[in-house]
Amino acid sequence: MSVAARPQLSHLRALESEAIHVMREVAAEFERPVLLFSGGKDSIVLLRLAEKAFRPGPFPFPLMHVDTGHNFPEVIEFRDRRVAELGERLIVASVQESIDTGRVVEETGPRASRNRLQTVTLLDAIAAHGFDAAFGGARRDEERARAKERVFSFRDEFGQWDPKSQRPELWNLYNGRIRKGEHVRVFPLSNWTELDVWEYIDQEQLEVPSIYFSHEREVFSRDGMLYAWREGTELIDGEEVVTDTVRYRTVGDMSCTGGVRSRASTLEEVVVEIAATRITERGETRADDRVSEAAMEDRKKAGYF
Amino acid sequence: MTLDLLRFTTAGSVDDGKSTLIGRLLYDSKQVFEDQLEHVAAASERRGGEGTLDLALLTDGLRAEREQGITIDVAYRYFATAKRRFIIADCPGHRQYTRNMVTGASTADVAVVLIDARRGVLEQSKRHAFISALLGIPHMVVAVNKMDLVEHSRERFTELVDEFAEFAERLGDSAQHGARSLDVSYIPISALNGDNVVERSAQMDWYEGPVLLELLEQVDVAYDHPDEKPARFPVQWVIRPSGQWDSDYRGYAGQLASGALRRGEEVAVLPGGGRTRIAAIDTYDGELEEATAPMSLTLRLEDELDVSRGALICHPDEAPAVARAIEADLCWMAEELLRPGGRYVLKQTSHSAGAVVEAIDDLVDVHTLERVPAPHELGLNDIGRVRLRLSAPLMFDAYTSNRRTGSFILIDESTNATVGAGMIVAPAP
Numbered sequence: 001m002s003v004a005a006r007p008q009l010s011h012l013r014a015l016e017s018e019a020i021h022v023m024r025e026v027a028a029e030f031e032r033p034v035l036l037f038s039g040g041k042d043s044i045v046l047l048r049l050a051e052k053a054f055r056p057g058p059f060p061f062p063l064m065h066v067d068t069g070h071n072f073p074e075v076i077e078f079r080d081r082r083v084a085e086l087g088e089r090l091i092v093a094s095v096q097e098s099i100d101t102g103r104v105v106e107e108t109g110p111r112a113s114r115n116r117l118q119t120v121t122l123l124d125a126i127a128a129h130g131f132d133a134a135f136g137g138a139r140r141d142e143e144r145a146r147a148k149e150r151v152f153s154f155r156d157e158f159g160q161w162d163p164k165s166q167r168p169e170l171w172n173l174y175n176g177r178i179r180k181g182e183h184v185r186v187f188p189l190s191n192w193t194e195l196d197v198w199e200y201i202d203q204e205q206l207e208v209p210s211i212y213f214s215h216e217r218e219v220f221s222r223d224g225m226l227y228a229w230r231e232g233t234e235l236i237d238g239e240e241v242v243t244d245t246v247r248y249r250t251v252g253d254m255s256c257t258g259g260v261r262s263r264a265s266t267l268e269e270v271v272v273e274i275a276a277t278r279i280t281e282r283g284e285t286r287a288d289d290r291v292s293e294a295a296m297e298d299r300k301k302a303g304y305f
Numbered sequence: 306m307t308l309d310l311l312r313f314t315t316a317g318s319v320d321d322g323k324s325t326l327i328g329r330l331l332y333d334s335k336q337v338f339e340d341q342l343e344h345v346a347a348a349s350e351r352r353g354g355e356g357t358l359d360l361a362l363l364t365d366g367l368r369a370e371r372e373q374g375i376t377i378d379v380a381y382r383y384f385a386t387a388k389r390r391f392i393i394a395d396c397p398g399h400r401q402y403t404r405n406m407v408t409g410a411s412t413a414d415v416a417v418v419l420i421d422a423r424r425g426v427l428e429q430s431k432r433h434a435f436i437s438a439l440l441g442i443p444h445m446v447v448a449v450n451k452m453d454l455v456e457h458s459r460e461r462f463t464e465l466v467d468e469f470a471e472f473a474e475r476l477g478d479s480a481q482h483g484a485r486s487l488d489v490s491y492i493p494i495s496a497l498n499g500d501n502v503v504e505r506s507a508q509m510d511w512y513e514g515p516v517l518l519e520l521l522e523q524v525d526v527a528y529d530h531p532d533e534k535p536a537r538f539p540v541q542w543v544i545r546p547s548g549q550w551d552s553d554y555r556g557y558a559g560q561l562a563s564g565a566l567r568r569g570e571e572v573a574v575l576p577g578g579g580r581t582r583i584a585a586i587d588t589y590d591g592e593l594e595e596a597t598a599p600m601s602l603t604l605r606l607e608d609e610l611d612v613s614r615g616a617l618i619c620h621p622d623e624a625p626a627v628a629r630a631i632e633a634d635l636c637w638m639a640e641e642l643l644r645p646g647g648r649y650v651l652k653q654t655s656h657s658a659g660a661v662v663e664a665i666d667d668l669v670d671v672h673t674l675e676r677v678p679a680p681h682e683l684g685l686n687d688i689g690r691v692r693l694r695l696s697a698p699l700m701f702d703a704y705t706s707n708r709r710t711g712s713f714i715l716i717d718e719s720t721n722a723t724v725g726a727g728m729i730v731a732p733a734p
């Protein structure tokens with residue numbers, strides 16, 4: 001058979017095909033997978049990839065959101081609408097419940113955050129439902145420790161990641177073998193960058209929560225970041241609530257996710273802004289990564305996303 | 306914006322300046338963000354004193370790596386130029402080196418082999434070159450680094466090029482890639498000063514070839530043209546909705562490993578061998594008349610055949626080999642030795658089978674490129690030719706003609722660890 005040379009797949013189509021392959025491998029090789037859906041841009045892309053991998057059938061797994069109770073209301077509203085549109089099942093694991101049942105203790109003070117607490121809620125939910133694989137939207141370009149993580153990231157029975165003894169991952173052959181009680185975190189977007197994600201959202205014309213676009217919001221400045229002010233926020237001396245024009249680059253807790261001043265109000269404008277940015281998304285907007293030089297590594301070892 | 310994607314691998318230890326080289330590529334191509342740079346500047350000053358900027362720190366991700374000044378594991382880096390998107394598989398050289406290099410090389414289009422201009426062609430560079438050739442990477446860029454420490458000497462560069470070229474000539478045969486000629490380019494660089502990495506060197510005007518980034522932008526990505534090979538479609542998953550979903554639908558989902566498939570064509574389903582025609586090529590974005598590798602898609606077939614995960618769909622006159630015993634080159638990745646009689650799970654495409662080691666035929670001496678016959682065992686980081694007997698027929702091509710259908714991993718069922726990476730040579734007698 002002789003076939004004329006064809007143009008290469010675009011990088012987005014190549015990344016898409018690779019991610020669909022990963023998702024189908026998980027569906028075929030695990031008993032009880034779950035897809036972690038936060039309502040953020042990366043997990044929005046995961047849902048589209050799942051549609052591409054499994055339609056016209058249903059997803060062979062439920063969706064799960066770890067709800068800290070401090071999420072942006074716009075994101076929760078979007079989450080529920082998107083799940084209803086897809087006709088898929090959503091499990092909500094609640095950090096508030098973990099606090100109420102005494103599994104974790106709420107931090108106090110003006111810098112209190114539920115970021116660390118959600119690891120316990122996540123691991124409890126994985127154990128309670130018997131999930132053996134959990135899809136996440138993490139990307140290797142996000143952070144230094146993540147650059148070292150496998151697509152299939154093995155977790156022991158305590159949910160821990162051991163970066164020094166990861167399984168080698170060759171070609172497109174994934175080893176998903178585990179014992180009971182262990183699980184695997186699977187990252188189909190491992191090789192995507194933030195710009196790829198936005199270009200893909202634009203290409204697919206995916207809806208995203210409104211907080212990703214420029215809007216006016218009451219904010220206060222702390223450690224060089226603009227945090228959303230809401231009822232009950234404790235201000236530190238000298239901090240002032242002002243109205244500013246911002247958008248969010250990442251969707252996390254209101255307590256630890258900063259907005260950026262931006263006039264980008266369409267997908268095209270966001271793509272242009274991201275292509276020109278000189279600061280990483282986590283560096284610009286996430287207090288949770290600023291705790292120490294190895295903040296992400298430490299949290300990942302303990303079982304974080 | 307349509308860019309293609311180039312994956313390349315680097316290997317070496319901290320001493321070779323590998324991390325510095327990658328840091329330099331990212332930094333000079335303006336892919337380092339301000340917060341990352343601040344971070345590196347602060348860390349450099351803590352370690353090296355005021356005013357130093359150690360670009361190697363850009364790539365060290367884990368706490369233990371920063372503390373000990375080593376690189377533990379393969380890390381993946383991403384950057385883009387106006388011409389291309391790049392993925393770097395950054396492999397540490399000193400510990401678990403073969404394992405890491407093989408892992409990085411398994412998905413790479415190009416290997417960047419580093420040589421220290423002062424120290425010459427050392428075993429580690431040879432090992433990286435050998436593994437790159439063994440894993441079917443046809444483009445090799447030999448970057449002769451630290452040229453600043455040999456007075457940017459053209460003579461020294463030429464001497465090293467000659468030495469490496471002599472080695473590269475022998476690589477083809479030993480790595481079983483005689484059929485495909487190895488394309489080697491040589492560039493004199495100084496990663497520390499940025500000479501010939503992204504910017505042309507003012508110190509080495511005698512060098513007229515492309516600088517490293519230019520070369521990486523020019524290399525033909527589709528070197529092995531997977532879409533021009535015989536069609537191979539390993540079935541990953543059967544889409545067969547029930548209940549409130551469309552219950553008449555039955556589609557076979559997978560990623561086209563090589564070749565092209567068209568609607569209406571006759572195909573065979575292996576291992577059964579049943580024949581039918583492609584009724585439709587479905588994607589979420591609509592039906593296709595034709596699909597090419599490496600697209601993910603869903604096939605509907607005209608007849609109801611027994612098709613499940615692990616089956617392989619191809620054109621009847623271009624079927625792959627089907628055998629229950631194979632000969633393969635194996636990279637061993639575990640502390641426990643590989644011995645004849647050892648039992649493992651073999652995973653190839655979407656197919657898994659039990660595998661028993663029948664014999665170990667030889668062991669490659671990576672330094673001399675000689676194959677030493679009949680070793681008793683393979684140890685960690687050894688590469689050798691083995692014969693495996695399988696619990697079920699395997700559908701495959703030789704690795705040299707098809708990377709996707711010629712590769713496999715071995716898994717130790719008692720630990721679930723991935724212990725071996727194999728490249729199939731032929732069916733075993």
